[in-house]
Amino acid sequence: MSERTKRVRVRFAPSPTGYLHIGGARTAIYNWIFARKHKGDFILRIEDTDAERSTAESIEGILDGLRWLGIDWDEGPYFQSANIDAHKKAAMRLIELGHAYRCFCTKEELDTKRDTAKALKQPYKYDRTCRDLSPAKAAEMEARGIPYVVRFKTPDSEDTLVFNDLVYGPIEKHYDDIEDFVILRSDGSPLYLLSNAVDDMNDGITHVIRGQDGLANTPRQILIYKALGMQPPEFAHMPLTLDLRKQKISKRTHGEVVSVQFYREHGFLPWALVNFLVLLGWHTPDDREIFTREELIEAFSLEGVSRANSIFNYRPGDPKFFTDPKAISINAHYIRTMPIEDLAGYVKEELKATGCFDPEYDGPKRHWFLETLDLIRARYHTLKDFATLGRAYFSDEFSVDEKAFAKNILKHPDLREWLPVLAERLSAIPIWDQVATEAAIRGFIDETGASSGVIINAVRTVVTGQSVGPGLFDCLVAIGRERVVKRLKNAPLLIDNHLD
Ligand code: GLU
Numbered sequence: 001m002s003e004r005t006k007r008v009r010v011r012f013a014p015s016p017t018g019y020l021h022i023g024g025a026r027t028a029i030y031n032w033i034f035a036r037k038h039k040g041d042f043i044l045r046i047e048d049t050d051a052e053r054s055t056a057e058s059i060e061g062i063l064d065g066l067r068w069l070g071i072d073w074d075e076g077p078y079f080q081s082a083n084i085d086a087h088k089k090a091a092m093r094l095i096e097l098g099h100a101y102r103c104f105c106t107k108e109e110l111d112t113k114r115d116t117a118k119a120l121k122q123p124y125k126y127d128r129t130c131r132d133l134s135p136a137k138a139a140e141m142e143a144r145g146i147p148y149v150v151r152f153k154t155p156d157s158e159d160t161l162v163f164n165d166l167v168y169g170p171i172e173k174h175y176d177d178i179e180d181f182v183i184l185r186s187d188g189s190p191l192y193l194l195s196n197a198v199d200d201m202n203d204g205i206t207h208v209i210r211g212q213d214g215l216a217n218t219p220r221q222i223l224i225y226k227a228l229g230m231q232p233p234e235f236a237h238m239p240l241t242l243d244l245r246k247q248k249i250s251k252r253t254h255g256e257v258v259s260v261q262f263y264r265e266h267g268f269l270p271w272a273l274v275n276f277l278v279l280l281g282w283h284t285p286d287d288r289e290i291f292t293r294e295e296l297i298e299a300f301s302l303e304g305v306s307r308a309n310s311i312f313n314y315r316p317g318d319p320k321f322f323t324d325p326k327a328i329s330i331n332a333h334y335i336r337t338m339p340i341e342d343l344a345g346y347v348k349e350e351l352k353a354t355g356c357f358d359p360e361y362d363g364p365k366r367h368w369f370l371e372t373l374d375l376i377r378a379r380y381h382t383l384k385d386f387a388t389l390g391r392a393y394f395s396d397e398f399s400v401d402e403k404a405f406a407k408n409i410l411k412h413p414d415l416r417e418w419l420p421v422l423a424e425r426l427s428a429i430p431i432w433d434q435v436a437t438e439a440a441i442r443g444f445i446d447e448t449g450a451s452s453g454v455i456i457n458a459v460r461t462v463v464t465g466q467s468v469g470p471g472l473f474d475c476l477v478a479i480g481r482e483r484v485v486k487r488l489k490n491a492p493l494l495i496d497n498h499l500d
Pocket residue numbers: 012013014015047196209210211214
């Protein structure tokens with residue numbers, strides 16, 4: 001074996017006919033990890049030979065999605081459409097080698113044969129009429145300009161073709177069940193099956209890791225390899241991902257939730273999505289759920305890929321979960337635990353996009369910014385939460401959560417009077433820290449005889465816009481005296497406006 005064939009070379013070969021689907025992203029991720037694990041090459045090949053359905057926008061979307069996920073490729077993007085001559089040459093070589101032939105049967109003739117088979121309730125298979133035309137006869141018909149397709153000559157054998165799929169195990173296919181399939185159309189264009197195999201050969205691919213829907217092509221592709229005297233690559237097919245009703249997940253039935261872009265727009269950290277997707281169909285013996293990049297490369301193996309279809313646990317219309325709850329909980333895990341400096345970079349983008357980033361968060365207020373993120377992140381599930389649930393920390397333009405009103409937190413009739421007085425007290429304390437704010441508020445509670453729950457919940461709601469959150473005194477210190485005082489002073493207006 002030469003050095004070139006020994007080095008692991010894998011590829012992701014999307015057809016650019018739409019957005020980057022999470023199932024496609026998962027295939028890309030498996031290939032990428034496999035390449036990194038074996039210190040091999042990960043190649044990106046855009047399979048754009050279907051000129052009618054391929055779009056530049058889709059190519060951009062796929063590249064952009066992969067870059068966002070952090071799935072970096074070593075070679076490419078190569079474009080299948082640039083290799084059409086090589087595909088045609090391979091077909092001609094197969095004819096020369098006696099493994100393919102020109103077929104001059106007309107569409108009408110084939111349709112009649114197909115209809116007859118149907119009427120007799122027999123499976124249709126091309127009857128090999130042209131297989132044994134003499135080369136001279138075929139050359140003469142070609143010279144006369146009679147249109148033809150090129151068909152692969154499936155070996156005449158009672159035997160079965162056997163190959164070992166690295167996930168599904170040994171797979172057998174009777175030669176008798178493989179018709180003499182077309183590899184070049186009558187207009188001279190190659191069929192996808194041929195192009196895909198020839199590109200894999202020319203790219204030196206050692207392992208084809210792809211979706212289970214590719215399995216139907218594998219026996220014919222192995223025949224093409226063998227006929228050209230090439231060693232077929234290893235194949236590993238990944239289980240399908242289905243919804244809870246066991247349907248394939250698609251944009252048509254499930255909407256945007258199946259595209260990578262959706263997660264980007266919904267405040268996902270790219271690595272959290274990678275981590276989630278990798279678990280759709282693969283697991284470690286101890287069912288571990290969280291992996292750093294290095295841990296994943298270390299732990300991943302094709303043996304851990306399951307043959308059973310994986311389930312994307314998404315219930316359309318569920319008000320609680322906008323996607324699979326596991327995806328959300330993995331994202332929340334990373335938000336809670338990732339290095340705060342890294343998180344700050346993502347939150348910055350989120351705050352900028354929603355008009356509440358202060359450039360000082362990168363300068364004099366850096367320390368405050370990091371501490372505040374660390375304070376509020378524990379309950380957040382997505383990056384969006386920083387600009388919505390956490391907006392009151394970064395801006396005066398925030399709204400109070402409707403749930404707080406629904407819980408009657410601001411209902412007590414004396415709050416309109418109490419909160420501005422409390423504002424005065426807080427404006428006068430000498431040091432703005434947890435101890436002093438707590439002492440002032442507790443003192444006020446004792447004085448007025450109000451219930452501490454009423455005051456504490458009301459202050460939290462008015463100042464942070466939320467009825468739940470971290471310890472109140474930590475929140476007050478983070479938000480700062482000036483904003484706290486102003487919000488408590490304005491509380492009567494807020495309460496009045498809401499009652500109206
Ligand atoms: N272009 C094919 C697809 O998008 C790839 C099949 C393969 O990986 O061999 O489904």
